[in-house]
Amino acid sequence: DAKTTQPPSMDCAEGRAANLPCNHSTISGNEYVYWYRQIHSQGPQYIIHGLKNNETNEMASLIITEDRKSSTLILPHATLRDTAVYYCIVNSNSGYALNFGKGTSLLVTP
């Protein structure tokens, strides 16, 4: 599975959009991009996933570059409850479980 690189921490003002980047320059054609988040030692929570098209759900949007070497998770209107560690994960069809890195610690401030 491809390795991912995320900034260790980011800040965002409440109500503003939070844009969390992820680099996966070694991604291969059959690998999907997944995003999970973990709020203060709780169990991780699935957010969204995508292959090559941009995706949106009730929680967030996922923008994947055309060459698929990077992606951005967008929380359109961040709230204090979005403060968490966000994990970008890349998995192939042969992957059997999620490969978590250290993620990005997002702090949403009032």
Added chain:
Amino acid sequence: DADVTQTPRNRITKTGKRIMLECSQTKGHDRMYWYRQDPGLGLRLIYYSFDVKDINKGEISDGYSVSRQAQAKFSLSLESAIPNQTALYFCATSDRVPGQGPPLNEQFFGPGTRLTVL
């Protein structure tokens, strides 16, 4: 009620003791997983099971064993606990992957068990 439950939620034990962590799910999923998380790090896979008769080692299985008693239950055992097994342990479940589409369906995590080995 929670879909994925873990017991106990907290446990303090001594070196050399046998410990069992239990996980139950009501989601009807075939696949179950055990992860551990050390402070400041992401989760690492210990064992996973794709059905009752299919159990596989993950990245860090040494010192651990598992039992899949039923579709809904997946237990993790530490036969002889040691201090470096102090960590936060998570159980997770996911549905069977269909023939096409993403390789991994959404995983649902339990609340975690905080284990301290003295």
